[in-house]
Amino acid sequence: MRQRRQRLQERVTIGDLAKAYDRSVSGKSTRLPAPRPAASVRKPKVFTVSQGDVRLSRLKSRADGIRFALQYENQTAAQSKVLRQILQNLELAIRGMEMTLRDQ
Numbered sequence: 001m002r003q004r005r006q007r008l009q010e011r012v013t014i015g016d017l018a019k020a021y022d023r024s025v026s027g028k029s030t031r032l033p034a035p036r037p038a039a040s041v042r043k044p045k046v047f048t049v050s051q052g053d054v055r056l057s058r059l060k061s062r063a064d065g066i067r068f069a070l071q072y073e074n075q076t077a078a079q080s081k082v083l084r085q086i087l088q089n090l091e092l093a094i095r096g097m098e099m100t101l102r103d104q
């Protein structure tokens with residue numbers, strides 16, 4: 001029986017790629033850093049719900065756009081079902097963010 005290779009022993013993060021891009025723009029060498037083992041990859045940053053009114057206003061405008069599309073655009077039944085589900089999720093997120101902003 002063949003043994004499978006272990007997946008992604010070493011990883012290059014998006015941060016590593018961004019640093020390489022920044023270096024290339026500034027005219028320095030663009031060599032990527034050595035990949036780190038998968039076990040030492042940092043956890044992603046945790047974003048809080050209260051990132052300000054900008055995010056809330058974007059969610060509200062996106063929900064308004066979906067409401068408009070549901071009223072005035074012709075979609076198939078499957079497309080309108082997906083749009084209604086997205087709209088419901090956006091409304092839940094908006095309610096949660098408004099509650100969080102009120103508590104602060």
